[in-house]
Amino acid sequence: GSAYPKVNVYEYDEKVGIVAEIPGLNKKDLTVEVEEGTLTISGEKHAIVEDENATVLRRELKGSSFKRNFELGENLDGENIKATFKNGILNIDVPKVEPTQPKKTFVKIS
Numbered sequence: 001g002s003a004y005p006k007v008n009v010y011e012y013d014e015k016v017g018i019v020a021e022i023p024g025l026n027k028k029d030l031t032v033e034v035e036e037g038t039l040t041i042s043g044e045k046h047a048i049v050e051d052e053n054a055t056v057l058r059r060e061l062k063g064s065s066f067k068r069n070f071e072l073g074e075n076l077d078g079e080n081i082k083a084t085f086k087n088g089i090l091n092i093d094v095p096k097v098e099p100t101q102p103k104k105t106f107v108k109i110s
Helices: none
Strands: 007-011 015-021 030-035 038-045 064-071 082-086 089-095
Touching: 007 064, 015 038, 030 089, 038 089
Parallel strands: none
Antiparallel strands: 007 015, 015 089, 030 038, 038 064, 082 089
C-alpha cells in the first residue's frame, strides 16, 4: 500500500519542515522522535467501540498503527524540533545546525 500518513517535506535555508495529514487522531496518539539523524512519526488509531446489540453490516473503520521514518542527515538539530498538531495536520520544524565535521584547515609547516 501507499505510505501513510501522506506528507510534504520542505527545505528552507534554516530548517526542514514536515507536514503530515493525520485525520481522526488525537495529539496523545502521536509520537515524534529523533534518533541518529532519523525522524520517526508514529501513531495509533483506536478502533471504534461498537454497540454489542447491533449487527455489523459493514466494517471499514479499524484500529491501526503506523510508523514513518525520514532520514534527516547530519546537519539537522534533533534537540530543538517543534511539532504542532491541529485539525488533523501535524507540522514539524527541524532547525538546521552547522555540520559537525571540522572545516578544512591548512597547517603551516615550519
